[in-house]
Amino acid sequence: MQKFMAILESKLMPIGVKLGNNRYLKAINKSFMLILPLTIFGSMFTLISSFPITAWTDWLAQTGLATWLALPSKLTIDLISIYTVVSLGYAFTKEEGYDGFAGGLTALASFIIVTPLLQITTNQDTVVTAVGFDWLGARGLFVAMFVGCISSLLFIFFNKRGWTIKMPEGVPPMVTQSFSSLIPMFLVGTIFLVIAYLFSLTSYGSLHSLIYTFIAAPLQKVGGSFGGMIVFTLALHVLWFFGLHGGNIVNSISNPFLMPLALENLAVYQAGGVPEHIYTTAFKNTYQFGGAGMTISLCILMIFIAKSERFKTLGKLALPANIFYINEPVTFGTPLVLNTTLVIPFVLSPLIIQVLAYGLTVIGVLPVLIGYQIPWSMPPIISGFIQGGWRVALYQVFSIVLTFAIYYPFFKVCDKQACLEESELKENV
Structure with missing residues (x-):
């Protein structure tokens, strides 16, 4: 295992660093961030004008407000x-x-x-x-x-x-x-x-x-294919494991492909059609919530299952930020970087959740996400409801439960080790 990790580190880290410093990718990624307020502004008015309540949309059409509410998105x-x-x-x-x-x-x-x-x-x-x-x-x-x-x-x-x-x-x-x-x-x-x-x-x-x-x-x-989803998800989390900001590196490559697909879905939805593209930026943000590794479940484990004071305290500190997709406290506080015990659930949790979501979307259990440009930090369940209704929100709840189960046996090993270290420290004191 250590030999395999050493090979990955020697091969992937130079590539990740080079991509992260690429001036073209950095500029493109920064340009998307600069216009984010505009896209959120337009998407919010689309959401308001097409909120799934028949009485509301009928009233907008009768009063002529539907035309005006469509302008922000159009422009x-x-x-x-x-x-x-x-x-x-x-x-x-x-x-x-x-x-x-x-x-x-x-x-x-x-x-x-x-x-x-x-x-x-x-x-x-x-x-x-x-x-x-x-x-x-x-x-x-x-x-x-x-x-x-x-x-x-x-x-x-x-x-x-x-x-x-x-x-x-x-x-x-x-x-x-x-x-x-x-x-x-x-x-x-x-x-x-x-x-x-x-x-x-x-x-x-x-x-x-x-x-x-x-x-x-x-x-x-x-x-935007199933294979693309696998590659982007694995690359993001492997880079994070080695201490590189996988989100910044991978998103700068994937967003130019995936954002247009999300915007095409939104345009089709606005025109009264059914969106077709499954894997988009909306899919990635909705089904990989809580930051890299879906560590929101790990934070919940720390609060309610951990016996060590170290992890109990870390969980309470990290969970509020993690709900809003900010997981640096738990990533570096655990730490998850170069943590061979937790690397398996860290990589597998988001991969399994997205593979299941993709499959359920293909067979029609989950809807194709609309592609609203909502803030990336929108908490789960709310983001799911906005992008696809109650079924997507319910799937996000299921995702928390499933990733909780995936992390559980691996976290117990870490928690046991932390308890032993705390006991030894108390004895020495």
């Missing part, structure tokens, strides 16, 4: 690619020490340039040019991430080469800053204009269509 979730490309350009450029605001604007302009325009003829035979919503929502997220990173790299490259307008002393800083970004922004925009033109000559018509067909859709299919 946030359905425009998620716009917000993502701006926040990504800002985060990437600022992280490299350059003007984040200018980087965000450059990324936004580049994204709009490569987005195909619609030519609409009105009843008065007037032609209106518009940007459609098709590529501004979840379907355009991959292009938003691609354009955000590439435009920022180019913007930084031109700044490093000194291709900027330098104003004389005495000019207000705001004016100086604006003119210093002019040439890099112009060059980046021109490059993406050429790209948009070249793609318009192909059978795909746009960069969006090509990337979605050959990159986004296949990757989402793999990442």
